[in-house]
Amino acid sequence: MADTAARTDPKQIERVIIRFAGDSGDGMQLVGDQFTSASALLGNDLVTLPEYPAEIRAPAGTLAGVSAFQIHISDHDITTPGDAPNVLVAMNPAALRAELGRLEPHGTVIVNVDTFEERNLAKAGYESNPLTDGALKGYTVFEVPMTSLTRQACEPLGVKPRDAERSKNFFALGLVSFMYTRPEAPTIEWIKAKFASKEKVRDANLAAFHAGHAFGETAELFDHVYEVAPAEQHPGEYTNINGNTALAWGLIAASRLARMPLFLGSYPITPASDILHELAKQKHFGIRTLQAEDEIAGIGAALGAAYGGHLAVTTTSGPGVALKAETIGLAISLELPLLIIDIQRGGPSTGLPTKTEQADLLLAMYGHHGESPLPILAPYSPAHCFDTAIEAARIALEYRTPVMLLSDGYLANGAEPWLIPDVDTLPDIAIEFATAPNHTDADGNPAFWPYQRDPETLARPLALPGTPGLEHRIGGLEKDEAGHVSYVPEVHEQMVHVRAAKIAGIARDIPPVVIRGDAEDAEILVVGWGSTWGAISGGVDRVRALGHRVAQVHLTHLNPFPANLGDVLRAQRRILVPEMNLGQLARLLRAEYLVDARSVTKVKGLPFTAGELEVAILGALDD
Amino acid sequence: MTETTVPVTTRKDWSSDQEVRWCPGCGDYSILAAVQFLMPELDVRREDVVFVSGIGCAARFPYYMNTYGMHSIHGRAAAIATGLAMARPELKVFVVGGDGDMLSIGGNHLIHVLRRNIDVTVLMFNNQIYGLTKGQYSPTSEVGKVTKSSPYGSIETPFNPISVALGAEATFVARTHDMDRQHMMEVFRRAYEHRGAAFVEIYQNCNVFNDGAFEPLTGKANRDDMIIPLVHGQPIRFGADQEKGVAMGTDGRLRIVDVAKAGADNILVHDEQHDRGLGFMLSRLAKGPHEPTPIGVFRAVQYPEYGEEVGRQIATAQERNGPGDLAALLRSGATWRVD
Numbered sequence: 001m002a003d004t005a006a007r008t009d010p011k012q013i014e015r016v017i018i019r020f021a022g023d024s025g026d027g028m029q030l031v032g033d034q035f036t037s038a039s040a041l042l043g044n045d046l047v048t049l050p051e052y053p054a055e056i057r058a059p060a061g062t063l064a065g066v067s068a069f070q071i072h073i074s075d076h077d078i079t080t081p082g083d084a085p086n087v088l089v090a091m092n093p094a095a096l097r098a099e100l101g102r103l104e105p106h107g108t109v110i111v112n113v114d115t116f117e118e119r120n121l122a123k124a125g126y127e128s129n130p131l132t133d134g135a136l137k138g139y140t141v142f143e144v145p146m147t148s149l150t151r152q153a154c155e156p157l158g159v160k161p162r163d164a165e166r167s168k169n170f171f172a173l174g175l176v177s178f179m180y181t182r183p184e185a186p187t188i189e190w191i192k193a194k195f196a197s198k199e200k201v202r203d204a205n206l207a208a209f210h211a212g213h214a215f216g217e218t219a220e221l222f223d224h225v226y227e228v229a230p231a232e233q234h235p236g237e238y239t240n241i242n243g244n245t246a247l248a249w250g251l252i253a254a255s256r257l258a259r260m261p262l263f264l265g266s267y268p269i270t271p272a273s274d275i276l277h278e279l280a281k282q283k284h285f286g287i288r289t290l291q292a293e294d295e296i297a298g299i300g301a302a303l304g305a306a307y308g309g310h311l312a313v314t315t316t317s318g319p320g321v322a323l324k325a326e327t328i329g330l331a332i333s334l335e336l337p338l339l340i341i342d343i344q345r346g347g348p349s350t351g352l353p354t355k356t357e358q359a360d361l362l363l364a365m366y367g368h369h370g371e372s373p374l375p376i377l378a379p380y381s382p383a384h385c386f387d388t389a390i391e392a393a394r395i396a397l398e399y400r401t402p403v404m405l406l407s408d409g410y411l412a413n414g415a416e417p418w419l420i421p422d423v424d425t426l427p428d429i430a431i432e433f434a435t436a437p438n439h440t441d442a443d444g445n446p447a448f449w450p451y452q453r454d455p456e457t458l459a460r461p462l463a464l465p466g467t468p469g470l471e472h473r474i475g476g477l478e479k480d481e482a483g484h485v486s487y488v489p490e491v492h493e494q495m496v497h498v499r500a501a502k503i504a505g506i507a508r509d510i511p512p513v514v515i516r517g518d519a520e521d522a523e524i525l526v527v528g529w530g531s532t533w534g535a536i537s538g539g540v541d542r543v544r545a546l547g548h549r550v551a552q553v554h555l556t557h558l559n560p561f562p563a564n565l566g567d568v569l570r571a572q573r574r575i576l577v578p579e580m581n582l583g584q585l586a587r588l589l590r591a592e593y594l595v596d597a598r599s600v601t602k603v604k605g606l607p608f609t610a611g612e613l614e615v616a617i618l619g620a621l622d623d
Numbered sequence: 624m625t626e627t628t629v630p631v632t633t634r635k636d637w638s639s640d641q642e643v644r645w646c647p648g649c650g651d652y653s654i655l656a657a658v659q660f661l662m663p664e665l666d667v668r669r670e671d672v673v674f675v676s677g678i679g680c681a682a683r684f685p686y687y688m689n690t691y692g693m694h695s696i697h698g699r700a701a702a703i704a705t706g707l708a709m710a711r712p713e714l715k716v717f718v719v720g721g722d723g724d725m726l727s728i729g730g731n732h733l734i735h736v737l738r739r740n741i742d743v744t745v746l747m748f749n750n751q752i753y754g755l756t757k758g759q760y761s762p763t764s765e766v767g768k769v770t771k772s773s774p775y776g777s778i779e780t781p782f783n784p785i786s787v788a789l790g791a792e793a794t795f796v797a798r799t800h801d802m803d804r805q806h807m808m809e810v811f812r813r814a815y816e817h818r819g820a821a822f823v824e825i826y827q828n829c830n831v832f833n834d835g836a837f838e839p840l841t842g843k844a845n846r847d848d849m850i851i852p853l854v855h856g857q858p859i860r861f862g863a864d865q866e867k868g869v870a871m872g873t874d875g876r877l878r879i880v881d882v883a884k885a886g887a888d889n890i891l892v893h894d895e896q897h898d899r900g901l902g903f904m905l906s907r908l909a910k911g912p913h914e915p916t917p918i919g920v921f922r923a924v925q926y927p928e929y930g931e932e933v934g935r936q937i938a939t940a941q942e943r944n945g946p947g948d949l950a951a952l953l954r955s956g957a958t959w960r961v962d
Contacts, residue, residue, distance in 0.1 A: 041959050186957065233961045240956060249952060256949050263710055283940035285947030288709050288933055293735040297702035300695075300732070304675070304706025307693060308714070312706070330696050420953045465691035465707075465714055468670045473639070473686050475694025484641070485686070 010181050010227035015074035017082035018176060021099045022091030022112075023060050024053055024067040027169035032069025033415075034190055035173060038182040040240035040417050043230025044073040047534060048242075049081035049607065050413045054270070054353045061115075061123040066098040073180075075229040079381075079534030081414065083609040087179075089172050091115065091146070093124035100136075108140045110175070112168065114147035142221050146171045146212075153211035154204045163200070167208035174212025181227045184213060234419055241418045243382035243411035244271070247341065248278035250389025252285050255311045257390060257429045258397055262287045263310040265301035267294055267320065270353045271409040272343040275315045295323035299340065303327060306336045307474075309433065309464040311393060313339040318347045318360045321404075325368050328402055332372045332499065333476045335451075335460050337396035337403075339389075344408040346605045355605025356409035358530050359581035364404040365559060365588065371496045373503040375399070376559040378406040380533035383418035385411060388556060394429040398509070399502060400459045406558070408580075410607045411531045434463040434470055439482070448472050450483040457509075458502035507560040513568055515551045517544060522551035523621055525572040527597065529555040529585055531607060532578055538610025539578075543617045550617065558585070561592065569595045576600060576620045578613055598623075632663040639689040645680060650801035650827035654748060655687055657807035664808075665815060672715045675704045677729055679721040680755050681748040681827075698729025701736040704743045712742065712930035715815070722749045726762040726782050734791035739929045740819040746811070747824050749784060752833035765911055770832075785906035785921055788822040795821035796902060797920040800850075801828060802841040806918065813920060819928045826912065837912045851879075853905065853919030858890040861915065869908065869917075877904050879915055895923040 018035070022028045029050055039046050049070040058065030072082035084104040090096035092115040103109065116131055130136055131143060150171045154164035170191070177187065187209060195202035216222065241249075255262035262285065266276045280289045288305070292298040299314040306312035314324065321342050331338045344360045346352025364376045375395050379388035385407055396403040437446035438461055448470040451460050463470035472483055478495060480486040515525075517540055528536045533554050540552045553568060555561065569575060569589065575597040577586040583599035590597050600616040602608055637659045645651045662672070672690040676682035678697035685692030691714075695703050704718045718736070725733045725747050736743060752770070753759040759772040763784065768777040788796045795817040799810040807825065814821035826837040840849045847863040859869040860882060868882045868890035882890060894901060902921035909916040941947075 037957050041957055043959060043961060230961075235961050237954070237958050237960050239954065239958045252947070252952065253949055256947075261710070263706065265706055282947065282952065283937050284944040285952075286937055286941075288937075290705065290709060292702070292705075293731055296699060297705070297732055297735065300699045300702030301706030301709070303695075304703035304708075305710035306706075307703070308707045308710035310710040312710075326696055327699065330699075334693070420958065423950045423953070465673045465711065466670055468668070471669055471690050473641075473688075473692040473694065475686070475692075476696055477694065 010225045013226050013228055014076065015072065015078065016087065016180065016226065016228060017070065017072045017085045018087045018089070018180070019068055019070045019085035019099060019102065020089045020172065020176075021066055021068040021095035022169065023094070024055070024065045025057055025060060026067070026091050028067045028069050028091070031169045031173040032071060034187055035176065035182065036071055036415055037190065037240055038177065038186050039071070039073045039228075040238070041186050042183065043233070044228050045076065045078050045231035045233070045417060046071060046073045046240075046415070047078055047081045048072070048415045049410065052354050059123075061092055061094055061120050063094050063098050063124060066095050068095070068099060073228050075231050077231060079537045080610050081607070083611040087176075089176060091168070091172065093120045093126055093130070096130060097124045097126060103139070106138055106140070108142070109136060110142045110144060110172070112146035112172070113143035114145045144175065144215065144221075149211055149215060150208045153207040157200070157203050157207060159200055159204045164204055167204040170205045170208035171212035171215075174209040174214075175216045178213045178216030179222060179225055181225050233417070236419045238417045238419055240415050241383055241386075242413055242415040243379065243385040243407055244274040244343070244413070245278055246383050246385035246418070247389050247407060248275045248282075250386035251279065251311075251313055251339070251393070252282060252287070253386070253423070253426060254390045254393035254429065255285070255287070257426055258311050258393060259430045260309060260311040263302060263305035263312045264289045264315065265292050265298040265305070265312070266290070266315045267292050267298045269295075269317045269320050271345055271412045272315045272317050272320075272341065274412065275341065275343075295320040296327060299324040299327040299338075303331055303334075303336060303338055306331075306338045307334075307465070311397070312337070313341060315341040315343070317343050317345050317353075318363065319349065321360060321363055321367065328374070329368045329370060329372050330476045331402040332368070332374060334474050335400045335499075336462075337400055339392050339396055339403055339405060341405045341407065343412045344406060346603075352605040354409065356531065356607060357580050357603060357605060358406065358408050358532070359584065359603070360406060361529070361558065361581065361584040361588070364406055371500060373500050373559065374401055375403045375503060375506055375557070376406060377403065377556055378530040378558055379411060380530060380554055380556065382411050382414050382416050386418075390426065390429065391556070394427065395506060397429055397431045398459065399457060399506060400462060401503065406530060408531050431462075433467070434461040435467060437469065447482075449481055450474055451479060451481045453498070458498060458505060504560050507563045510557045510560075510562055512564040513553050513555065513562045515553055515568065516540070517552045518549040519551060522549045522572065524574040524576055524617060525551040525553060525569070526617060527553045527555065527569075527575060527577045527585070527589065528579070529558055532580065535608035535610050535613055536578055539608075539613025539617055542610060542614040546618075548621060555585070558588075566593045569593050569597070574598070574620055574623065576617060578602075578608060578616065580607070629666050629668055632669070634659045634663065637662040637669065637689050639687050641686050643687050644683065646831050648830040649680070650750065650829070651681060651684070651748065653801045653804060654746070654807065654825055654827060655684065657804045658688070658811060660804070661808045661811050665812070667715055671713065672717070673707060674717045674719055675700045675707065676719045677724040678755070679724045679753075680829075681719055681721040682724060684719040698724055698727070699732060700724070701729060701732035701743070701745065705732075705736055705739070705741050708741050708743050709930055709933055712934065716743045718743050718745045720747060721754070722747065722751060722763040722784065723753050723761045726784060726787065730762075734787070737788055737791040737793035737820045737822055740792075740794055740926055741929045742818060743820055744811075744814045744817075745820065745822045747784060747822065748827040749824050750827045750829035750833055751781075751836050752829050754829050754832055758832040783906060784824045786903060788824075789903045789906060789922060793822045793922065794819045794924050794926050795920070796922045797822070798824045798826070798918045800826035800837060800841045800918060810920065813923065817923060819926060839913045840916050849915050851908070851915050851917040853893045853895070853917050853921065855893055855895045855920065855923075857893055858887065859893050859917070860890060867915075869905070877908055879908075895920045897922075898924060
């Protein structure tokens with residue numbers, strides 16, 4: 001069986017951006033994911049942007065209920081889900097109305113024409129039918145009766161028409177797969193496996209997928225199909241991965257590398273819950289997961305497990321970090337290793353729970369009581385979540401400190417191809433626990449002093465419960481080196497300084513920043529952190545292509561900053577800091593280094609596009 | 624070579640070198656003594672015992688035990704102990720705190736540690752007052768309680784801690800008081816030996832902010848008539864001559880009766896394994912420590928313990944999938960090669 005069948009020779013294109021949009025019950029995320037997998041298997045480079053409403057099922061057919069999945073596939077290295085889609089698949093009038101504005105001028109619209117009847121048009125707020133009133137002038141529009149064709153395809157299977165209609169997303173998938181010459185076999189295999197336990201649903205989905213594909217072949221709507229060739233990639237084995245899965249796997253890897261069992265205490269919250277789901281599934285790695293009664297118990301249990309010698313993690317989003325703040329203070333005081341993972345979303349309060357933002361940097365930095373510094377790290381891409389989880393664990397264990405890892409909704413759900421690392425090349429991050437006394441008391445007896453530090457790292461010794469002879473008490477009260485409660489003013493001041501120095505000293509143990517682009521004599525330096533990396537890189541490349549000299553620095557370590565950052569910044573003529581907040585990193589850079597870092601901000605719940613940053617950089621060059 | 628027998632110890636071995644800093648005359652001293660006297664009798668090593676506490680007077684407890692210990696933050700000891708007990712099921716984990724710590728700020732964690740049946744021993748010192756913050760009413764203070772924060776009297780219905788624990792599905796629930804070391808030691812021993820979450824309420828006198836709250840029960844002269852000892856399998860009787868008892872009326876209510884009048888055969892026989900609410904009814908017998916009040920074990924039943932269940936799931940997953948293979952995990956999705 002041939003995977004693809006085209007009447008005319010496929011037209012080669014470098015890249016295409018497709019946006020699937022429909023009702024939140026229409027299964028757009030599902031088909032988007034599968035289109036992604038098929039493209040990944042084909043060897044395209046790709047970046048995805050799933051967007052869905054906060055409501056599980058907003059009223060069907062309304063603008064509020066529109067769920068979309070954007071995928072950018074390319075035959076070369078790309079870093080963003082793309083600026084404007086080239087193709088919009090709209091399953092109903094609401095999807096068309098909500099999404100049309102994003103489409104590129106003269107873009108292609110594929111609509112499920114069956115849904116364009118009076119009631120649905122009214123629900124979407126259309127006074128007349130956009131398919132007939134000229135609203136789509138200038139676009140290439142394909143009207144496909146997806147619902148009725150799906151129903152027909154399923155009829156011989158004995159599937160009830162109402163049930164059959166549910167498979168129309170697979171019709172759309174089949175059609176778009178045909179248009180872009182995606183191989184059919186992996187999708188067919190995937191449908192068979194995914195719906196193995198529900199025979200009728202499986203067969204209906206297969207029938208719909210085939211029907212969509214066949215419709216493309218026979219309907220003669222399309223002059224030709226498109227082919228996006230595989231991207232040139234480093235040799236090796238690849239898989240397609242989203243940020244939350246990469247993070248979960250990174251934590252599992254870290255537990256292996258530390259030779260400590262993994263413990264997760266977590267309370268469900270969007271968009272972090274998938275990490276809990278993934279780790280709960282991988283029990284054979286000896287992982288213990290607790291779905292706690294609240295956010296506070298999530299971190300509390302993790303802290304208890306850390307005390308017991310597990311690699312302990314709590315996962316959450318911004319509002320959860322606020323609830324965990326007191327326990328973070330305790331972890332800082334106890335000096336126990338702990339990972340706090342914040343998958344940032346739009347805030348404050350419930351804000352935009354399914355949308356992305358990076359406005360928790362100052363919360364991570366300052367959102368606890370007392371003088372309480374902790375290391376902060378942020379991955380820059382979905383796959384980088386894997387490495388960052390390991391790095392966060394390394395720092396937490398080595399320095400006996402809670403570490404905050406800031407991912408966001410865009411990284412969490414966005415996917416990219418990932419060159420699978422050779423596990424034997426990953427770093428060893430195991431630490432030694434105390435097994436013997438480290439002090440002699442005034443009476444000449446051996447004693448264990450839990451806060452007698454390593455002179456170099458300032459890390460304290462960790463004696464696990466169960467270790468004979470090292471019984472000791474720790475607590476949130478201020479203590480002296482011996483671990484005894486102390487209210488002596490000088491002791492408190494000294495401990496505050498030592499805790500700060502310990503965290504600041506990590507700067508010696510992290511890589512220096514590396515300048516991408518024009519390291520010498522740049523007109524401007526663009527500094528970013530977190531998920532904006534793709535868009536910033538795209539924007540920088542475009543401005544450089546126009547002949548400007550642009551330098552780029554992207555920070556993974558946000559506290560402490562890399563040791564050479566100050567020198568790098570002070571050598572620049574202009575500094576521009578794009579962030580999905582109102583300038584939080586810019587504020588930290590200004591405070592720390594007294595440099596004129598300018599902000600460019602976006603807080604719409606959506607990532608920057610490379611185009612927006614191209615404009616912002618060019619604008620800054622005029623200053 | 625591993626040692627199999629636990630070394631012989633005395634109270635002194637279990638006492639830390641820290642000076643005990645509760646107010647002179649505080650009931651906490653006698654609870655600490657009962658625990659320190661009991662530990663040498665238990666088949667356990669010091670290094671395998673962990674006391675976890677929150678905040679409050681009672682929460683200073685771990686500092687005085689020569690074991691592992693953590694003095695954490697207000698209300699969260701049960702949550703922290705949950706993680707520790709899950710991570711290290713071989714440890715013996717105690718959770719120590721007061722009524723404010725466990726029933727107010729930490730109420731949520733208390734009910735969930737009990738519901739999950741985590742293998743911890745919870746010792747709740749109930750003095751019906753906030754001591755460390757110097758005398759505000761607590762969630763167990765009686766209606767009308769005049770304190771600094773309730774100058775016109777508390778208008779809040781107090782929690783009945785035994786009822787709360789039973790309502791939270793606790794598998795071991797008991798009450799004791801600070802004036803009876805033998806009873807405390809016996810109840811603590813039972814709680815310690817219980818597999819799963821054990822909850823013990825200890826009536827504890829705060830001689831500074833709520834002196835004499837339990838005097839009507841625990842005063843030497845009052846005990847016979849006011850304390851109703853619960854003994855599994857025995858008729859529930861009390862009084863100097865065991866002349867009073869608890870009986871169930873035809874209306875389904877428990878009443879205190881004169882044994883001679885009601886007939887010895889009609890006295891309720893205590894059954895701590897009763898799973899249909901007897902413990903709960905007994906917990907409602909007294910409206911407060913001014914009426915005859917049951918002490919002892921209200922409920923002791925065996926249900927699957929959480930940590931064991933976690934271990935069982937891990938073992939099953941490993942039988943099915945083998946021990947985790949990281950390289951295989953990274954390839955568990957669709958993969959492709961680029962040459």
